[in-house]
Amino acid sequence: MTISYNLDVASASPLNFFRLIFRWKASIWKICLKELCIWTTLFLIITFLYRSPYFLSAKQKIIFEELAHYLNSHLEYIPLTFMLGFFVQIVVQRWSVLFQNMGYVESPAIYIGGYVYGESNECRVLRRTMARYLCLTQLLVYRDISVRVRKRFPNYDSIVEAGFMLPHEKDKLEAIKLHYDKYWVPINWIYALIFKARKEGHVPSDSFANKLCDEIKLYRYNIQMLCNYDWVPIPLAYPQSCSTTVHCHLIKTSKLVLQFCLIENEAKNFIFIIIPVKCEKFQLVFLAVYVYFGLCLISRQFIITDRDAINKSEVDLTLPFMTMMEFLIFIGWMKVAEGLLNPFGEDDDDFECNYLLDKNLAVCL
DSSP states (O other): OOOOOGGGGSSOOTTHHHHHHTOOTTSHHHHHHHHHHHHHHHHHHHHHHHHOTTTOOHHHHHHHHHHHHHHHHTGGGSOHHHHHHHHHHHHHHHHHHHHHTSOOOHHHHHHHHHHSOOOSHHHHHHHHHHHHHHHHHHHHHHHHHOHHHHHHOOSHHHHHHHTSSOHHHHHHHHHOOOSSOOTTHHHHHHHHHHHHHHHHTSSOOHHHHHHHHHHHHHHHHHHHHHHHHHHSOSOTHHHHHHHHHHHHHHHBOOOOOOOOOOOOOOOOSOOOOSSOOOTTHHHHHHHHHHHHHHHHHHHTOOBOOSSOOTTBOSSOOSSOHHHHHHHHHHHHHHHHHHHHHOTTSSSTTSOOHHHHHHHHHHHHO
């Protein structure tokens, strides 16, 4: 469910910061708390092993201190800010395009209502059928790109029960033997109804019929954009790399490497790519993030030693509060981009596809 906070910032106030910072749902605290607890626990385990007289000899402690100094002095070699900034920019651009092409039925429905004349029951049914086919097209696409919609409409029978499709239309759709998807069959039905209405005089001129066809074509194009972006995600290697860099920065303050996997959607029937991006980029981002903070598990240890070490800590806080704050910022930054990668899932801030389908159907009928 999309979380709205507009009322909390309706007017400028010094209290707005506290209204936002202490929210839990869809907050940075919720998306980062588990990983922060795991990372802090690993850090404290390494701290215990380093400071305990039972596990490391004096010589081994010196080696550990020199390793921590080496890792900390070379931590800036990982261009974390640059990689995350570039990655988030790509993800937000894709998210913006997806939102703009969700498929809003009001415009074509208004044209259908204005250009298809007639007060008879037949004309009313004709207009409502055209508009319902628009919603059906949107639903057929959403079933393959949205987890929530797929759970709600697992088969054609559930679509018929919801009122998006009639039983005889279901039979027609199933009778079409096609190896690929049948998203645009209802669009063809709409064009057939437009030509029928023009022939019977319900559409008074060819220019009106052309305008109707143009509106339907624009609506179909918007829905097709969703298919294109779902079929070709951001290159996998780029997010993996960024993610690993951040977590290595945190192994640098234990050598913890976490692996993320992506859920691939069903194959789509479009090979047309609007903005091609390489799959390696996704792996690159995640790799960078996790490698970065993995390295921090060692490099950010407070060095307590009797010798005159370069990286000897003047203050012993045990818990690395500044590194934990850095963890929240970078991991939160990465998690925001991760959530925006596929806004058709089940996260707190993903698109309300079921609501949009119900709203479009209610508007049309």
